[in-house]
Amino acid sequence: MNWLPPIVPVMASTLAVQFEALFWYIALITSLAAICVYGTMLYFCIAFRKSANPGPTPRILGSTRLEIAWTILPTIVFFSFFAWGALIYTYAVHPPRDAMEIFIIGKQWMWKAQYPNGQRVIIGGNPRNMTPSEREKIGKLVLPVNRPVRFTMTSEDVIHSFGLPAFRSKMDVLPGRYTTSWHIPNRIGEYDILCDQYCGTWHSLMVGRVSVVSEQDFDDWLNGFKPLQGSDHPVDGSVAQEGQQLFLKLQCIKCHSNQKNNKAPVLAGIYGERRELKGGGAEIVDDDYILESILKPRAKIAQGYEPIMPSYEGQATAEELTALVAYIKSLRPGGTPDATDRLPAPVGAPTIRPEPKTTSVEKN
Amino acid sequence: MSTTMIYSGPAFAPTPPEPPSAEPNYLNHDYSIWSWLTTVDHKRIGILYLVSITLFFVVGGIAAGLVRLNLIAPNGAIMTEDAYNRAFTAHGVLMLFFFLIPAVPGVLGNFFVPLMIGAKDLAFPKLNLASWYVFMIGAIFGVWAILAGGIDTGWTLYPPYSSRSAQSNVVPGVLGVFISGFSSIMTGLNIMVTVHKMRAPGMTWGRLPLFIWSLYATSLIQLLGTPVVAITVFLLGIERVFGIGIFDPTIGGDPLLFQHLFWFYSHPAVYIMILPGMGIISEVLTCFSRKNIFGYQAVAWSSMGIAVVGFLLWAHHMFVAGISFYSALLFSFLSMLVAVPSAIKVFNWTATLYRGSISFQTPMIFALGFVVLFTIGGLTGLFLATLGTDIHLHDTYFVVAHFHFVMVGGMVLAYFAGLHYWWPKMTGRMYSDWWSRLAACIIIVGFFLTFIPQFVIGYHGMPRRYPNYPPEFQIYNIMSTAGASILGLGYLLPAFYLTLSLFFGKKAPANPWAATGLEWQTASPPPVHNFERTPVVVCGPYEYAIGADQMGRALPEAYDMVDELASGKRYNETVTNKETAVVG
Numbered sequence: 001m002n003w004l005p006p007i008v009p010v011m012a013s014t015l016a017v018q019f020e021a022l023f024w025y026i027a028l029i030t031s032l033a034a035i036c037v038y039g040t041m042l043y044f045c046i047a048f049r050k051s052a053n054p055g056p057t058p059r060i061l062g063s064t065r066l067e068i069a070w071t072i073l074p075t076i077v078f079f080s081f082f083a084w085g086a087l088i089y090t091y092a093v094h095p096p097r098d099a100m101e102i103f104i105i106g107k108q109w110m111w112k113a114q115y116p117n118g119q120r121v122i123i124g125g126n127p128r129n130m131t132p133s134e135r136e137k138i139g140k141l142v143l144p145v146n147r148p149v150r151f152t153m154t155s156e157d158v159i160h161s162f163g164l165p166a167f168r169s170k171m172d173v174l175p176g177r178y179t180t181s182w183h184i185p186n187r188i189g190e191y192d193i194l195c196d197q198y199c200g201t202w203h204s205l206m207v208g209r210v211s212v213v214s215e216q217d218f219d220d221w222l223n224g225f226k227p228l229q230g231s232d233h234p235v236d237g238s239v240a241q242e243g244q245q246l247f248l249k250l251q252c253i254k255c256h257s258n259q260k261n262n263k264a265p266v267l268a269g270i271y272g273e274r275r276e277l278k279g280g281g282a283e284i285v286d287d288d289y290i291l292e293s294i295l296k297p298r299a300k301i302a303q304g305y306e307p308i309m310p311s312y313e314g315q316a317t318a319e320e321l322t323a324l325v326a327y328i329k330s331l332r333p334g335g336t337p338d339a340t341d342r343l344p345a346p347v348g349a350p351t352i353r354p355e356p357k358t359t360s361v362e363k364n
Numbered sequence: 365m366s367t368t369m370i371y372s373g374p375a376f377a378p379t380p381p382e383p384p385s386a387e388p389n390y391l392n393h394d395y396s397i398w399s400w401l402t403t404v405d406h407k408r409i410g411i412l413y414l415v416s417i418t419l420f421f422v423v424g425g426i427a428a429g430l431v432r433l434n435l436i437a438p439n440g441a442i443m444t445e446d447a448y449n450r451a452f453t454a455h456g457v458l459m460l461f462f463f464l465i466p467a468v469p470g471v472l473g474n475f476f477v478p479l480m481i482g483a484k485d486l487a488f489p490k491l492n493l494a495s496w497y498v499f500m501i502g503a504i505f506g507v508w509a510i511l512a513g514g515i516d517t518g519w520t521l522y523p524p525y526s527s528r529s530a531q532s533n534v535v536p537g538v539l540g541v542f543i544s545g546f547s548s549i550m551t552g553l554n555i556m557v558t559v560h561k562m563r564a565p566g567m568t569w570g571r572l573p574l575f576i577w578s579l580y581a582t583s584l585i586q587l588l589g590t591p592v593v594a595i596t597v598f599l600l601g602i603e604r605v606f607g608i609g610i611f612d613p614t615i616g617g618d619p620l621l622f623q624h625l626f627w628f629y630s631h632p633a634v635y636i637m638i639l640p641g642m643g644i645i646s647e648v649l650t651c652f653s654r655k656n657i658f659g660y661q662a663v664a665w666s667s668m669g670i671a672v673v674g675f676l677l678w679a680h681h682m683f684v685a686g687i688s689f690y691s692a693l694l695f696s697f698l699s700m701l702v703a704v705p706s707a708i709k710v711f712n713w714t715a716t717l718y719r720g721s722i723s724f725q726t727p728m729i730f731a732l733g734f735v736v737l738f739t740i741g742g743l744t745g746l747f748l749a750t751l752g753t754d755i756h757l758h759d760t761y762f763v764v765a766h767f768h769f770v771m772v773g774g775m776v777l778a779y780f781a782g783l784h785y786w787w788p789k790m791t792g793r794m795y796s797d798w799w800s801r802l803a804a805c806i807i808i809v810g811f812f813l814t815f816i817p818q819f820v821i822g823y824h825g826m827p828r829r830y831p832n833y834p835p836e837f838q839i840y841n842i843m844s845t846a847g848a849s850i851l852g853l854g855y856l857l858p859a860f861y862l863t864l865s866l867f868f869g870k871k872a873p874a875n876p877w878a879a880t881g882l883e884w885q886t887a888s889p890p891p892v893h894n895f896e897r898t899p900v901v902v903c904g905p906y907e908y909a910i911g912a913d914q915m916g917r918a919l920p921e922a923y924d925m926v927d928e929l930a931s932g933k934r935y936n937e938t939v940t941n942k943e944t945a946v947v948g
Binding site for chain 1: 445446449516517518520522524525528529530612613614619620653654655656658659660661662683684685686689692693696697700703704707708710711712714715717718719720721722723724732735736739740743744746747749750751752753754755756758759760823824825827828829830831832833834907908909910911
C-alpha cells in the first residue's frame with residue numbers, strides 16, 4: 001500500500017498528539033451514533049416494508065420521554081466535545097513565556113521568517129513570482145526539537161494562513177496586525193508549510209518546508225556553522241551573510257571566484273578539508289587557518305598557487321574578520337556568487353520586483 | 365409508546381371523487397410567452413424559478429466538473445491556476461446564490477405554500493413576480509461577471525484580496541449578489557405574511573404541514589439576515605471602487621469586520637438552504653411510510669430553534685482568523701447547541717418509520733438518502749465546531765466535504781425528493797418510475813464516492829482552493845473525480861425522464877401518492893385559482909394511520925398508483941363516486 005498515505009498523518013508536535021486523541025474520540029462517538037441511526041433505519045425499512053406490513057399502520061404521535069432522552073443525551077455528548085476541544089484550544093493559543101519568538105511574514109506569494117538574532121529566511125513560495133536573488137534564498141524554516149517556539153505573524157498584503165499540517169495547526173496571517181501561534185516540535189524531520197487562506201492566483205504555490213532539527217544542530221545553524229536552511233546562500237541577517245557582503249566589498253571575489261583559475265583557489269567547500277601546501281606538508285582548514293590566510297596570506301600557500309595575495313591586515317575590523325571566516329566556512333561547492341562590479345544591496349534594502357502578470361500565467 | 369392508538373372504525377367521510385381535471389388549468393389557460401412573463405400566479409412564478417435555477421445548476425455543475433477534472437493531476441490537469449480559481453468561484457457563487465438559496469423557497473415554496481394552506485395565491489402576487497425579475501437581474505450581473513472573465517476571489521470574497529488585489533470582475537459579481545438578495549427578502553416576506561394571514565379555515569398553526577413550518581423558519585432568516593449581506597457586499601463594492609477604507613487595513617479598515625458581517629448572513633444562509641429541505645423530508649417520509657410524523661411539535665419547533673440559534677454561530681467560521689480567545693469559546697459552545705435540534709430531527713424521522721408500511725418510490729429513496737447523508741454532514745460538523753480539531757481541519761477538504769454533505773447530500777437530495785414528490789401535481793404527468801429510482805440510486809452512490817475521499821485528504825491537511833497539491837493526495841483526488849462523474853451522470857438522468865414525462869408521461873391523478881395535504885385535494889395540474897371551493901381543514905397534516913386527508917375525507921385507495929399506471933390499469937375504477945362531506 002505504498003501508494004496510499006498512512007492512515008494517521010505524521011505527528012510532529014505536542015499539539016498534534018492532543019489533536020489526534022480528540023479527533024479519534026469524536027470520530028468514535030459520531031461513528032457509533034451514525035451506526036445506531038443507520039442500523040435502526042435499515043431494520044425499519046426491511047421489517048416494515050409495505051409487502052411485509054401492508055397496513056393499517058398504528059397512529060403513533062410521539063413520545064415525550066423519548067424526545068427528552070434524545071435531546072439531553074446528544075447535548076451531553078456534544079458538550080464533552082466542546083470541553084475537550086476548548087482545553088486543547090486553550091493550550092494552542094497561550095504560548096509559554098520562554099518560547100523563542102520567530103517572526104513570520106506572509107506576502108503574495110511567499111513566506112519569510114525572521115529569527116531573534118536578526119537572520120531572515122524565505123521559507124517558501126512560488127519561485128516564478130520572485131526576483132532571482134530571492135529565488136536563490138528559498139530555504140526552510142529551521143526549528144529546534146523539543147523547544148517551544150512562538151510564531152508572531154503578519155502579512156504585507158492580503159490575508160494568508162500559516163498552516164502546518166504535521167503540527168495540526170493553522171492561524172490566519174492578517175495585514176496590519178499580529179497573530180500568534182506556538183508549538184513544541186517533537187519529531188525531527190521535514191514537513192509541509194501550506195497557505196490555508198485563499199490569497200490569489202498562486203495561493204496553492206505559497207507552500208514551503210519546515211525542518212525540525214536537533215537542538216545542537218539548531219544552535220550551530222543559528223551561529224552560522226551549518227546551512228541547514230537548505231538554500232545555496234547564507235541566511236539574510238546572519239553573520240555569514242555579513243561576511244558575504246564583505247567578501248564582495250573587499251573584492252575577494254575577483255580572485256576567489258566560482259571559476260577555477262590560476263590566481264587563487266575556489267573557497268567553496270574547503271572548510272574542514274585537508275590542503276596540500278606549497279613546499280610540502282598539509283593542513284586541515286579550520287578557523288585559524290582561514291584567519292591566518294586573510295591576515296598573513298604568505299604564511300601558508302596552497303599547492304599550485306603563487307603567493308600573490310595582499311594582506312588584509314588593518315583593512316577589516318575583528319568583527320568583520322569573524323564574519324568573513326563564517327562566510328567562507330558556510331560556502332558550499334557551487335555557492336560562490338558570480339563576480340560582479342556592482343556592490344550588493346545593503347541588508348534590509350527593499351527589493352524591486354516586476355509586477356506579477358495575472359492574465360497570462362505560464363503553466364509549470 | 366404511550367400515545368399509540370390503532371384506528372378501528374370509520375369516523376370520517378368517504379373517499380372524495382377524483383376532482384374533474386381542471387379546464388383550463390394554470391398551465392393551459394394561456395400559452396403565450398407574454399402571459400408567462402406577466403403572470404402573478406404563484407404556480408407559474410414557481411415554474412419560472414424552476415427553469416432559471418435549473419439553468420444555473422447546470423452552469424454551476426459544469427464549473428464543478430472542470431474543477432474536479434483539473435484536480436486529477438497534482439499540478440492541474442487542464443487549467444492554469446488562474447482559470448482554476450475562476451472556475452471554483454463560479455461554482456460557489458452560482459450554486460449558493462443562484463441555485464441553493466432560491467431553490468426550495470423560490471420553486472417549491474412559491475408553488476406549494478398557498479396550495480398546502482388552502483389559499484388562492486401568496487399574499488403579494490405582484491411582489492412575487494417582482495422577486496423573480498429582481499432575481500434575474502441579479503443573475504444577469506452574475507453571468508456578466510463570469511462571461512467577462514470571471515471572479516477569482518472565492519465565493520467568500522474576503523478583503524483585502526477582493527477589494528484591493530483581485531484583478532477580476534468583483535464589482536459585477538458583488539452587484540449580482542446584492543440584487544438577488546432583495547429577491548430572497550421579497551420571497552421570505554411573501555411566504556411569512558401568507559402563512560400568517562392566508563390560512564384556510566381550520567388550518568391552525570398546529571395543523572400546518574411541516575414543510576410550511578420549515579419555510580416559515582426560512583423566511584425569518586431571509587428577512588433578518590439578507591439585509592446584512594447586502595450591506596456587506598455594498599461596503600465591499602464601495603471600498604473597491606472608491607477606495608474608502610472599510611475593510612482594507614492600509615487605508616484604515618478592518619478585514620475581520622468583513623468576515624463578521626459576511627458570516628452573520630452566510631452562516632444562517634446555510635439554514636436558508638437546508639431548512640426547507642428538512643420540511644420536504646417530513647412530508648415525504650410520512651407519506652411513504654403511511655405514518656404520522658413522530659413528534660410533530662419537536663420537529664416544528666426544532667426548525668424554529670435552528671433558525672434562531674443559527675444567528676448566533678457566525679464566528680465559528682473564524683476560529684483561526686484572529687478573533688479573541690473568549691469569543692472562540694463562546695461560539696464553539698453555541699455551535700454545539702445548533703447540532704441538537706438537527707439531531708432531534710434525524711431521530712424523529714427515524715422513529716416515524718417505526719411500524720410503518722414503507723414503500724420505496726423515488727421521492728422516498730431520495731428522502732432516505734437525505735437522512736443518511738445529512739447525518740454524516742451533521743456529525744462531521746461537530747469536528748469543525750470543536751475548537752481543538754478545527755484549528756487543523758479549518759480550510760481543508762474536510763470542510764469542503766462536510767458542507768457538500770449538508771448542501772448537496774442534504775439539500776439537493778431533498779430538492780429532488782420534493783421535485784419528484786410534487787412533479788405530478790405541478791405538471792399533471794407521471795415520470796418513469798424505473799428510471800427515476802435508478803437516478804436516485806446513482807446520485808446517492810456517486811455522491812458517496814465523490815465526497816468520502818475528501819474527508820480523508822482534508823484530515824491529512826489538503827487545503828481548499830488548491831490546484832497544486834502534494835502528490836500523495838492524488839489517489840484520493842482521482843477517486844473523488846471518478847465519483848463526481850457518476851454523480852454527474854445521475855444528475856443528467858432526471859433532465860431526460862422529467863422532460864420526457866411532460867410529453868409522454870401518463871396523466872397524473874389528483875392524488876397519486878394518496879397523501880393527506882391540501883395540495884393533493886385539487887386537480888393535477890391545479891386550476892388557476894387552486895381550489896374550486898375554499899377547503900376547510902379539520903385535522904393535522906399526517907393522518908395516514910386513520911387514512912384521512914386534512915379535510916377529513918378518506919384517502920384514495922390508489923396508493924399503488926404508479927404501479928397501476930405502469931400496468932395499464934385505470935385509476936378511477938376503484939374510486940367511489942359519493943358526495944363529498946366534511947367531518948366536523
